Amino acid sequence: MSSISGSPSPSESYQAAAQRASESKTYLGAFARSLDFDLDDFQREACRSLQEGRGVLVAAPTGAGKTIVGEFAIYLALERGLKAFYTTPIKALSNQKFSELASKYGAANVGLLTGDTTINGDAPVVVMTTEVLRNMLYADSETLGDLGFVVMDEVHYLADRFRGAVWEEVIIHLPSEVQVASLSATVSNAEEFGAWLDTVRGDTDVIVSEHRPVPLWQHVMVGREIVDLFAGDTTFDEIAPQATGAPETEVPDISEAAEVASEPSTTDRRNVHAKRSSAAKVQQAVTGPEFEVNPDLLAMARSESRMNMSGRFGHGGRSRRRQDRHRDERQQSEQRSPVRKASRPQVIESLRRQDLLPAITFIFSRAGCDAAVAQCAASGLWLTTEREQQFIAQRVDDASHEIPADDLDVLGFWGWRDGLVRGFAAHHAGMLPTFKEVVEKLFADGLVKAVFATETLALGVNMPARCVVLEKLEKFNGEAHVNITAGEYTQLTGRAGRRGIDVEGHAVVLWQPGTDPAAVAGLASRRTYPLNSSFRPTYNMSINLIAQFGRVRAREILESSFAQFQADRSVVGIARQVRGREESLAGYAKSMQCHLGDFTEYAKLRRELSDAENFAARDHQRARKSHVADSLARLIPGDVISILSGRLSGHAVVLEVDPNAREPRPSVLTSDNQLRRIGVHDLEGPVSPVTRIRIPKSFNAKVPKARRDLASSMRHAISEDAPHSRRNSRHEDFGLGARLPDQEKKITDLRRALRAHPCHGCSEREDHARWSERWWKLRKETDGLVRQIQSRTNTIAKTFDRVCDLLSAYGYLESNDAGHVTISVDGQRLRRIYGEKDLLISQSVRRGALNDLDAAELASLASTLVYQAKREDRGLRPKMPSVSLESAVDIVVREWSQLEDTEEHHRLPLTGEPELGLMWPMYKWAKGRHLQDVLSGTDLAAGDFVRWAKQVVDLLDQLAKIPQLDPRVARICREAIDLVRRGVVAYSTVA
Template identity: 85%
Template sequence: MSSISGPPSPSDRYRAAANRTAEAKTYLGSFARTLDFELDDFQREACRSLQEGRGVLVAAPTGAGKTIVGEFAIYLALQRGLKAFYTTPIKALSNQKFTELSAKYGAPNVGLLTGDTTINGDAPVVVMTTEVLRNMLYADSETLGDLGFVVMDEVHYLADRFRGAVWEEVIIHLPSEVQVASLSATVSNAEEFGAWLDTVRGDTDVIVSEHRPVPLWQHVMVGREIVDLFAGDTTFDEIAPALPDTEVPDLGESEETPPSESRAVSGKSAKRAVEATVRHAVTGPEFEVNPDLLAMARSESRMNVNARYSHGGRSRRRQDRQREDRQTAQRSPVRRASRPQVIDSLNRQGLLPAITFIFSRAGCDAAVAQCAASGLWLTTEREQQIIAQRVDEASHEIPADDLDVLGFWGWRDGLIRGFAAHHAGMLPTFKEVVEKLFADGLVKAVFATETLALGVNMPARCVVLEKLEKFNGEAHVNITAGEYTQLTGRAGRRGIDVEGHAVVLWQPGTDPAAVAGLASRRTYPLNSSFRPTYNMSINLIAQFGRARAREILESSFAQFQADRSVVGLARQVRGREESLAGYAKAMECHLGDFSEYSKLRRELSDAEQHAARDHQRARRSRVSDSLTRLIPGDVISVSGGRLAGYAVVLEVDPNAREPRPSVLTADNQLRRLGVHDIDAPVSAVTRIRIPKSFNAKVPKSRRDLAASMRNAVNGDSSRQRRNSRHEDFGLGSRAQDQERKIAEIRRALRAHPCHGCSDREDHARWSERWWKLRKETDGLVRQIQGRTNTIAKTFDRVCDVLSTYGYLDTHDDGRVTISADGQRLRRIYGEKDLLISQSIRQGAINDLDAAELASLASTLVYQAKREDRGLRPRMPSVSLETAVDIVIREWSRLEDTEEQNRLPLTAEPELGLMWPMYKWAKGRHLQEVLSGTDLAAGDFVRWAKQVVDLLDQLAKIPQLDPRLARICRESIDLVRRGVVAYSTVA
């Protein structure tokens, strides 16, 4: 491995000059003359490796210029009359590279393939998403002919647990004569990854550069003042190479935990290890945290404690300390700076353009609105004219009716002022405009989610992090050192800025040492997320046979890492077993077996939780059904919640995904009534007529109708009893069984000898610690047992499932071949590949028209942000109802089969996009499509493109009935219209 760090010695400079003289006559020399800057040493070394016929892994910081190596691979291919593929993990980055390379090599020489977009696919240089290349390899596409080089940009993305496995599939399956240039962010195990590449691809050089061409300064913004994070006048980049690569000790992972999410073991030893690691990184001899920030944090902490515990009289010592604290805190802000104030401060100090990372789409949009409301302007009159012209040109094809629902005018106003949001919920066309305007220096401030850090080329002079925690879909968690490096790596534009700046906003409770720990951890490990899927397995068997396919999977990076990790796992198990022995001693009870008693307590807790979940799910379903049956004029009695009392139904929306009738309450208030507003099903206690002249906006009309409702209720009081609560909510015998089981466990618990122990709860705390650590330790033991050939064993289980469903045929001589149904599965790519194939096989799409097919396809690609299951919407048609029944039935059967074979479960089909997609395919207006949903326009477009991608896969299956293939193409045409067709960026 070559590591480039520090200034070169005189002998190094002499050798470099001699090499350049020799290289002037080579392809590298001619390529270097096309550039308007001098190649860095790591770029030159990587290019030299490619020129000499070897593959390369280039790991360097964001903005260091890794893509130059990829461009040289393309240059070599063109000079030698070969093809070159440039792959990226996301479509947006593919589109951006396509634009750049088209400008450099000419539009006829560059193509684009992103699943839903095909431009000049037979060109000598083709930009594509990695999934497209994987699909081409499995299909043995003719496009692969004369392929000489493949550039794999952002290859560290293979750690992504959803899409990362595609990288390894491509690396394994590419023909051996193809040279691979892998471009990665700086990772701490580059040597390990490079060793695997060398094993599966042949000669591969690993070139690592720790040097940032633009130095990065680290700051904390306290109020409106920007304070250096580190003491001294040297950037962290200049001293980082001298620091040890401190890694938090590997504390182990459970079988269910992704590799990137390590769990800390119980006990003080782990805590001390982590603290020591951070302390070593932060307080080493090379640098120290700014003492002013540390004093500020101590002062804030003391003031909080004093405010919490002071009750009148104070000691003289406490008063002296508080006086000292007030003096120290004079530099502290009275309140945090607002977002407009932060941008204004950056502007005054010449730190724009800036990207502010806000881990919330709503927060990004709110930031733009706040800056606009504050009267902030960052652009000149000339810039405003250019921006307005560009925006209007980009949006001229969008119908005027769509502009309002897309939030166009607010977006346009923000751009003209010089700021914008950037997140996945935006219309792709809007994101593309923001990226271009920012790149051209016209937009000065962008508020973005972390998706911007995935590779889209939007460097800035300054990067701001509002917080150091984000919501990961389940909980709020601190960002990792790798994420911090990826985000702040955007700061500093090569060739424009002398230096870059990373700014963390001060929050209550900010720990400067912790921030310094994040900033000092410059690298992070790359862990494989590879596992055999149904589609992957059946394609491998079709090409190589089962035995050879098994061998190929054993060569994956996942297996490579697994084999190396067994020794470390065994060491962790030994340490945990010692802790378990101590916990067992601490929970001993003189009255009996406390582990047995503890088991009963856990069984009781689990049973109560299951019963509560069933009860809540049934309640919501019954409440939803009761709301669905209401009609205007029904008078209902709401038995609980904030709307308790009588109300009359004014309006219902039969097409809403979740019923929310509009009602008038007895106190003349207009409200929307949803399942969360009431605690029991409702029904009409009586009915009244709503006058045709009724106008909900007129107070007198509301009062008159409310009076009519009260009179009707008083005159029909006997009916009020009909709305009594139903505590079982339809659970019936199941609820009774659950209650019986809970009662039995409680009796056993009370009868146990340990129940009467005076130290019972103390023993219980130690028991809970023992069981938690036991579970984690058992997970490690299972990992050790399964590490040998773990990928191949998973492949065997996948094959067992495929055989169960009849996709594989085993012959008398032991040969395994692909059945006709299996051939269909070979062309279906996605997380629900087998479920999609089974649904087609069972006739789910046979009786659907084109609009219904688009609606059904949405259930097989859509992923809701949060849990929103248990409520099944009314289907648009009987045919679609039948189709959904088939899909749900096949999913349930598949889930049972996967559980039996110890495989990851296929995600449940999501029905939340069915109505919007059906309306869209029926030609409805975008505003009507999005009405009543939480979908942003950009989200809808993104999911619509995935629906198109799935339909396109189905239409191209050779074994599909021609009539169904025609309906798939018709469905694509219905979905690919309007905003879905405006932009190629997804």
């Protein structure tokens, strides 16, 4: 069953009303009466599916209210005396959902499990991260008893390449009697995902809603003025239906708008979110929405482009422009722009004047978010009343009173508090979790009016705003600055518009030099973001599956993954292409038939001859390049060479050579005093010196007079040695014009065979040859498609087989004479270790890396197995805090090196290298040092340290609970947990 919500027909509306009347005495009717708003059609349809015993996939925009479906699943569980689990991708969202459900159903009925937090875990309703549920399934936890419903919020996370596999594992392994309510952002292949859910879970209804309850308007802020992105009255929702093929909205009654059709229009933007005239909406509904970009924005972009071109080419010498271009090109571009960019405080002031607060400004940089708060404070900006300031100050002080006073300064508490009191704050992963929770609650209560956030805020935390601002449309992805995708744009701007509070939501992009309004419009109007699986078998997953089901059944289970489902579906399409091409190949073969002989054989000779000649030419080119490189490598400073052609033709003297360079590129001074580097591609053939000159020791290539004097000396030396120079001015050939004897013989034989073939004398030979070339090209393409089919078939199972082979090589799996696979003692330990470095952790334990460590040292070592340093932060190995820790790290690094070699041999993804950058901070913290001392000399933010410390605690807790672990090591693990879980790490505001 599948549906896409749109505007119902009169008959559909009547049927829906009758159905609601019949539902009044059902669970759904009672649930609907408990709400203070009416259910939307898609919500009611999804809830009805759950009530009738089916699973659901609900795909709807941010803010559409799909979590109501999850809450109905919880309601059904409580009414039927069953348990319900509510899973989320991140701990912050789990904490938030726990607070909401606890206030609705009572603290005794709701629990929380997030790895490092356990509250009322045996309650009938438990909120948890998805990883916790996965671990419970593998451990066959007793908590799973009487489980009736699982709500998988933000299920589109399964596309995450690091953690996405967890969602598929849970969906596959949940008992068949458990109903699953999957809640997703709008994706373009919801039907495909729903079809997979139907395959692995049984009856699953797919309910897709493209409708936003609060319309979203798109703008560009030019200076301090907010300008509509699209011409005419066009919202995001009115663009999307036509772009995606969803039903268009129902045309309103023209008579209803007749009264206002004559009202004067206004361009006053002081109240941007005022409702548009009904007459304009009538016209738009009749003629269809306008998709034109605002012509004023396009004209501004053209004007800016002309000014930039004029500024770059209209004045100044060529050498000066070349020197200045890289130094201040961006600054010049901003100066030439017709728009003076508004500062961050000015942006917030503009939004306040137009009644567009509260607002979230997305800045793709933690430092940028903190800087924005500091800039707003320095500008004297206040967004709060005196009463609000007092209330905020009280809330902040109450929330932070348990934080040690010594840590407040290093946490930036006073600047953070001052910003909150003024009504603005930052929100990013580098902040202390407590601080982020306070910001979220104050923003939700309408006390904080402006938040500067990184994109992590858009990943699930419920913080809707009236307006969302995007400073830029590009971000750093860890390797390069890239443009954000249409999906990311929609996810970020989806925060705009608070249901039940705002009439409209607004998305604002700040004008930057080089802004392309058409590109912004493309992001705002495109909804093509497929959900693609990132699933792959891990060591822990594989060994748990084998332990529960055996290797054969485990392989079958993995073949039921969404990743394999998508691969198989793509294979169906490719196979259809192969069949079509095979039919075309048969037609081509018929067209190239020759009455004189086998033209296929003749065509093969032609191809072999062409390949042989091309190979000989490439071989000649490689030999030429090698000889040229050798001749360049033999040059020394002072050699004068003659370059016969190209952009550097003339004489040049060699100034400098790099003997260690992979490809020689000596630095030379040309006869016209220019400094250049010459390489293989600058020469037609090998070169040799025509003469030599002495380069003075005092020569400085940066001094023009020194260059002129040396060039003069070169010309004088050439004129004195003119006969020798003429003798050596020609590039040496070194026999490069001749082919190798074997190559020449093969080419001669093929030409002879070609002339002797009967088809060579055919009058239609070239016509046949053209059909032959088409046949051959299509044959290569078809064979490539066949290889794709072979590579995609059973890809997950093949990876699983390679994982099993590696685990067997390490002794984690054992086989008896009958071929039955069992789990070894070491394998049983691996079953309880979850994480990206699961096998490395198990090997480190196996080799005794933990045996001689005290609690602080153990916490420090654990950090190397969870910490992920930024690429630029990876440096040399630090000095270890102790000899014991040095030895333990040696074991871990050695095991990782051996594991990496083994993974390469088995063609498996490589386990990440142990990161040592957190060892000293974690060791100091476990030793009881103050946070300021711990973070001193590092680039770690306090929030990052707390996050990594909690992951260290999580790993230590896993190790301590392994039955096969040495009792002494397990005791030290528990001691280490107590040492790390203190101060800001232990403190939590979860109620």
